[in-house]
Amino acid sequence: MSLDRRRWLTAAGATVGSLWLAGCDKLVANSTFNGVLKVAEKWTRGAQRLVTDRKALAAEFTAADLSKDFKANGTLRPQDPEYQAMLGENFASYRLEIGGLVERPLSLSLADVRAAPARTQITRHDCVEGWSSIGKWRGARLSALLDRAKLKPEARYIVFHCADTLDPSATDGAGKYYESIDLIDAYHPQTILAYEMNDATLPVRHGAPLRLRVERQLGYKHAKYVMRIEAVESLDGIGRGAGGFWPDRGYEWYAGI
Ligand SMILES: Nc1nc2c(c(=O)[nH]1)N[C@H]1C(S)=C(S)[C@@H](COP(=O)(O)O)O[C@H]1N2
Ligand SMILES: [Mo]
Numbered sequence: 265m266s267l268d269r270r271r272w273l274t275a276a277g278a279t280v281g282s283l284w285l286a287g288c289d290k291l292v293a294n295s296t297f298n299g300v301l302k303v304a305e306k307w308t309r310g311a312q313r314l315v316t317d318r319k320a321l322a323a324e325f326t327a328a329d330l331s332k333d334f335k336a337n338g339t340l341r342p343q344d345p346e347y348q349a350m351l352g353e354n355f356a357s358y359r360l361e362i363g364g365l366v367e368r369p370l371s372l373s374l375a376d377v378r379a380a381p382a383r384t385q386i387t388r389h390d391c392v393e394g395w396s397s398i399g400k401w402r403g404a405r406l407s408a409l410l411d412r413a414k415l416k417p418e419a420r421y422i423v424f425h426c427a428d429t430l431d432p433s434a435t436d437g438a439g440k441y442y443e444s445i446d447l448i449d450a451y452h453p454q455t456i457l458a459y460e461m462n463d464a465t466l467p468v469r470h471g472a473p474l475r476l477r478v479e480r481q482l483g484y485k486h487a488k489y490v491m492r493i494e495a496v497e498s499l500d501g502i503g504r505g506a507g508g509f510w511p512d513r514g515y516e517w518y519a520g521i
Contacts, residue, residue, distance in 0.1 A: 318448050318520070322479035325386040330462065331397040334389070336469040339441065342428035342489055350427075355473040360457070364423070364494035367414035374459065374473055380404040380412075383456050390521055391483035401477050403458035407451045410495070415447075419495035422450045423502055424476055424487035430509060443487040443508040444499055444517075445478055454479040457490060482519035484510045 342348070350358050360377055362370040372380075384402040410422070426441040433439070449455055457474045459466050466472045471488025478485050485508070499505060504512035511517040 315448065318480065319452065320480075322387055322454055322521075325388065325398050327386065327400070329386065329398050330400060334397040334399045334462070334470070335391075335395055337391055337393070337483065339428040339430055339488065340469040344427055344429055347427040347489065351468065351472075358473055360474060360490065361492040362409060362413045362495075363492070364496050365416040365419040366410075366495050367416060368412070370409070370413050372409075377404050377409075377457065377474065378459060381408040383453065385454055385456070385477070385479070387454070387477070387479050389483055389486070392515065392519070400460075400462050401456065401458040402460040402463075403456035403474070403477060405453070406455045406457060406476075407453070409457070409493075410450060413495075415495050418497045419447070421446055421496050421499055421507070423494040423496055423499070423507075424490050425492040425494065426487050427489035427491050436504070438503040438509075438512055440503075441487065441489070441509045442503055443476070443485050444496075444502070445481070445485065449478050449480065452478070452480065480520055482521055484508070484515060485519050 355374055358374055360370075360372045360374075362372070381404065382402060383405055384400065386398060386400045388396050388398045390396045406422070421444045423444040424442060426443075428441050429439045430441045431439040445455070454477065456477050458471075458477050459474055461467065461470050466475060471486075471490070474490045475488040476486050476490060494502075496502070499507040499517075503509065506512045507517040508515070
């Protein structure tokens with residue numbers, strides 16, 4: 265807490281405390297007290313507006329808006345042997361693991377994921393590097409998968425562990441890509457695990473067999489090559505502790521747009 269804010273709270277507390285003894289009529293007449301009430305009310309409404317804003321849908325577009333050349337970024341083809349082996353058999357043995365703080369850990373085949381409640385959306389992807397592309401995505405609603413696994417009450421974040429090592433030079437084991445979101449984004453209706461892009465099977469360069477779409481955040485939050493989903497109470501001890509490959513390297517954990 266900043267010094268200014270602490271001082272302000274102390275002053276406000278003292279004012280309310282002494283006025284309490286003076287009686288209600290005087291309280292209402294006192295402008296400092298009314299000011300305190302108004303500020304408190306504004307904070308509450310501000311927090312409410314924040315949650316409401318975060319639940320709003322990202323803009324959706326039409327087929328006419330689709331980018332002719334949707335840029336691919338970051339890893340374009342994981343060289344990790346486990347991924348190469350799965351790719352070699354067209355992901356027949358792929359399983360999406362859902363674990364951590366859940367009542368019922370799941371191990372889902374791609375057919376299972378495709379059978380889950382789905383959503384299709386045409387959205388704009390905004391990369392922090394300054395480019396955007398519009399694409400059509402179809403995938404399983406993350407909320408449906410999490411409901412099936414049944415989150416434990418302690419769960420606060422959902423972590424996506426990816427197949428690709430983006431930084432082979434990392435000697436601390438934090439070279440693999442991963443990302444995380446809170447439960448507001450995890451339960452947002454446009455948050456999906458996409459297996460189709462532009463009406464075709466998701467290409468390798470865009471994250472096959474499954475990639476996250478979390479439409480209210482910047483591109484680096486959209487984990488490609490998702491292998492495992494983990495519900496956690498804290499992001500400590502995962503990677504370097506900041507909640508994602510790029511956040512571990514100085515980017516904001518929350519990249520809202
Ligand atoms: N596993 C993994 N996910 C990733 C990345 C990556 O390198 N590895 N790059 C991120 C970044 S910075 C962006 S902009 C998008 C790019 O997605 P695209 O290749 O489908 O355009 O994926 C994000 N997710
Ligand atoms: Mo990006």
